[in-house]
Amino acid sequence: MTTQDQITYDPVTFDIIQNALQAVADEMFVAQRKTSMSAIIYEVLDLSTSILDPNGEIAAVGAGIPAFIGVLDKAIHGILEKFPLDTIRPGDLYATNDPYYGGVTHLNDMVLAAPVFSEGRLIAWVSNIAHWNDVGGMVPGSMSSDATEIFQEGVRIPAVKLFEEGRENKAVFDILYVNTRLPDFLRGDLWAGIAGLRIGERRILELVKKYGTDTFEAAVTAFMEHGERRARAALKAMPKGTYTYEEEQDTGQIHKVALTITPDEFIVDLCDNPAQAGSSNSSREGTEIAAQLAFKSFTDQDAPGNGGFFRPLTVKTRPGTIFHVEEPGALGYYSEVEIRLFDLLLRAFAHHFPGVVPAGNFASICGTVVGGPHPETGRHYTIVEPQVGGWGAWQGNDGPSGQFSGFHGETFNCPAEVAEARYGLAVDQVALNAEPGGEGQWRGGKGIDVHYRVRADNNFLSLGYTRSRIPPWGVDGGLDGSTNYVEVIRTDGNRERYSFATNVEVNTGDVIRVVTANGGGFGDPAKRAPEDIARDIRDGYLTPERAREVYGYDA
Known part of the structure; x- marks a missing residue:
């Protein structure tokens, strides 16, 4: 040796x-x-x-x-x-x-x-x-x-x-x-x-x-x-104290956090939160991950994200809550709980430490599951697709469009060609979301508007989307973004809107329309440069009518 x-x-x-x-x-x-x-x-x-x-x-x-x-x-x-x-x-x-x-x-x-x-x-x-x-x-x-x-x-x-x-x-x-x-x-x-x-x-x-x-x-x-050392150096430079924040969710529940910053410790207290229920729960360890990601983003983005970096972080939870599920609780949509927490922490930072983080983003995994018999082989297929969306703007910059959330990270959407080759669906449209929302001196990034056309009978759709009622927040006068949802367009023209659903039957010719949110805007819309407004109209990000309504701009 x-x-x-x-x-x-x-x-x-x-x-x-x-x-x-x-x-x-x-x-x-x-x-x-x-x-x-x-x-x-x-x-x-x-x-x-x-x-x-x-x-x-x-x-x-x-x-x-x-x-x-x-x-x-x-x-x-x-x-x-x-x-x-x-x-x-x-x-x-x-x-x-x-x-x-x-x-x-x-x-x-x-x-x-x-x-x-x-x-x-x-x-x-x-x-x-x-x-x-x-x-x-x-x-x-x-x-x-x-x-x-x-x-x-x-x-x-x-x-x-x-x-x-x-x-x-x-x-x-x-x-x-x-x-x-x-x-x-x-x-x-x-x-x-x-x-x-x-x-x-x-x-x-x-x-x-x-x-x-x-x-x-x-x-x-x-x-x-x-x-x-990098984490502790960043911690010492932060203003010390306890900072609280709470946010209403799509369900009407209130999620709460108390952040305490000391010279040696960063404490995330999540004890005062709703009881576990259904399949939207997170394990204690999963909650810690969401806090780790927010802590890393807030303190030192360039430091190594190894085990040593997270030693100053303490996460407090209460067993039996959505952030600390107890057996035999279900966790199928754990990701929506954790991304809501990650987003809550970012919003708390934005509230207490202005200028540190951008406006709100679409902040959902937007998990979409479609499957059934393949129209050509009859063999069962299942497609599992997270979705991209719009990020929030920040001072001097429009938000990026069509990106996964920071929680979901370095991943990609499935190309239409691959989806059509591997699954029993046709991809009729992949476009940016043209809905209003997220306008500001710098506008939020655009979500997507994707149409999957079902090619066989007895298919199914399951999904779990948050930020389906409460949109991404704007900052410093910027407008809130739009919302995430799925719309099933039936062959007879009827439309059904969903945010959470399991085993919705879809059949030949039905269209599954996936819409993800536009991010929040930053700054007073009245201060947006005319050339940027004109470019948004030209690129299809903004209708002339919305330009007149929000910006007072008339081409």
């Missing part, structure tokens, strides 16, 4: 190792993306990868959904709670999707994790998470707004070994394959995730061989300490 005086403490070497770990996490991500079967993984990039230290603290992350990255450390903590260290061996590989056993989110999101050993000791973990289109449950797609218990949402995998010392646990694989309506897709997505972990382990061991086990571990520790 390398002795203590042989450890290289050269900061250049440490920096090389830290950057190499980032490259390894990215390679894991690419490998999983390129070998997955489901478009939500290989096109939308509804996945994330991470390398963690032996205690399960994040050391390096790949691309993908920020809210997923924050799952992986908590998943490792769940595994370590269940499996003592002396039972973990080289060649083990774990799986969990259960929020009550380290899965954190909902049953569709499968976490895979494997330990990495060198010189007989655990030196790291490699882990990934990806959304699987169907894991059983009461409805296709496994996400139901009608669910009241997690048992209704699909197969539960409570942190179990898929491989034990390199030997496949075939029983677990069989359980997974039989509890899905899409076994071929699940099989492909599962093995893609396993392949990503194996590449990560191989690359880490190459690093260790080159630099030594002790130097590798010292580099990871140093990087964690660097993250903590």
